[in-house]
Amino acid sequence: MIFDQSEFHIRCEWGEQGLSRLGPISDAIVIVDVLSFSTAVDIATSQRAVVYPYRWPYRWPYRWNDETAEAFAKSVGAELADKNNAHGYRLSPASLQRLPTGTRLVLPSPNGSHLSSLAGSKPTVAGCLRNCRAVAESLMHMGKHIAVIPAGERWEGGQLRPCLEDMAGAGAVISYLRGSLSPEAEMAVAVFENIRAKLMESILGCVSGKEKAARGEQEDVVLATELNASSCVPILKDGAYHGEA
Numbered sequence: 021m022i023f024d025q026s027e028f029h030i031r032c033e034w035g036e037q038g039l040s041r042l043g044p045i046s047d048a049i050v051i052v053d054v055l056s057f058s059t060a061v062d063i064a065t066s067q068r069a070v071v072y073p074y075r076w077p078y079r080w081p082y083r084w085n086d087e088t089a090e091a092f093a094k095s096v097g098a099e100l101a102d103k104n105n106a107h108g109y110r111l112s113p114a115s116l117q118r119l120p121t122g123t124r125l126v127l128p129s130p131n132g133s134h135l136s137s138l139a140g141s142k143p144t145v146a147g148c149l150r151n152c153r154a155v156a157e158s159l160m161h162m163g164k165h166i167a168v169i170p171a172g173e174r175w176e177g178g179q180l181r182p183c184l185e186d187m188a189g190a191g192a193v194i195s196y197l198r199g200s201l202s203p204e205a206e207m208a209v210a211v212f213e214n215i216r217a218k219l220m221e222s223i224l225g226c227v228s229g230k231e232k233a234a235r236g237e238q239e240d241v242v243l244a245t246e247l248n249a250s251s252c253v254p255i256l257k258d259g260a261y262h263g264e265a
Contacts, residue, residue: 029199032168032190032208035180039135039169047163049139050147050155050193053132053171054185055228058148058254059113059244060101060127065263066252068121072098072260074128075137089128096260098124114239124260131171136256144256147193149219150243151250156196158253158264168194168205173228184226185244188212188219192247219245 024041025031031042043049052058057073064071074089093100101109101116108115111129119125127133136144143162147155159166170186191212194205201209215222220242223229229241254261 025202025204027200028202028205029164030166030168030194030197030201030205032170032194032202032205034170034182035131035172036135036138039138039167042167042169043139043142046142046165046167048143048145048159048165049167049169050145050159051132051135051139051169051171052147052186052189052193053129053135054148054189054244055223055232056111056113056240056244057127057129057132057171058146058189059150059240060111060116061132061146061254061261062148062151062250062252063113063243064116064119064123064125064127065254065261066250067116067119067123068263069116069119069123069125070098070260070262071254072096072124072126073133073136073256074126075134076128076130089126093126096124096126098126100126100128102128112237112240113243114237117243130174135169135171136261139256146254146256146261147189149189149192149245149247151248151252151254152189152192153196153248154251154253154265156193158255159193160198164199166197166199168208170208181227183228184211184215185223185228188215188223216247219247
């Protein structure tokens with residue numbers, strides 16, 4: 021028998037399996053992918069862009085250019101955020117800081133974007149460290165039972181790699197929610213509180229942060245660790261994230 025966290029208001033579980041277990045028994049879902057999908061969505065929708073997550077099957081080595089993603093972008097009249105984008109837009113929060121109002125963007129990723137595509141009709145929000153308080157306040161109007169899903173990263177073979185930044189991001193959102201917490205949700209809050217005073221230092225030093233630094237993308241980590249810098253709440257509607265302040 022596999023147990024869930026249904027006796028608690030606030031639940032937390034990792035990745036696709038966590039979403040499939042907690043999503044159906046919750047009133048709303050928040051997907052947390054701090055480096056970098058949720059942070060990129062927050063920055064884009066804060067500028068009134070519309071962001072389409074794209075369910076991109078995981079491969080290793082990961083390919084950032086994909087014909088099916090390009091076809092999808094054309095079908096919704098959007099730009100594809102990848103290494104070939106003419107404006108330099110990609111899965112990098114720093115690359116999305118100057119989006120023109122009304123930009124339509126397809127943002128593929130193997131983690132947060134993939135999970136967004138699996139959320140179905142349940143109210144779904146993209147949460148991160150930047151918007152954790154605003155997201156929590158919005159979620160409290162969507163229902164009492166909230167599924168917080170840290171997306172995690174991937175090992176080379178495609179297996180889920182639980183990661184510090186998404187656990188801390190989940191804990192940040194949960195810390196502002198009201199209701200009974202599952203032990204898993206309490207654990208996420210404990211991780212967040214443990215590194216809250218040194219968010220950027222801790223995340224730069226973790227595996228994902230070191231990967232970002234090795235690619236010269238330290239600015240993404242700086243943006244991602246600006247706690248409550250944003251009041252935008254990216255809500256998934258008709259297959260795209262739209263920002264609500």
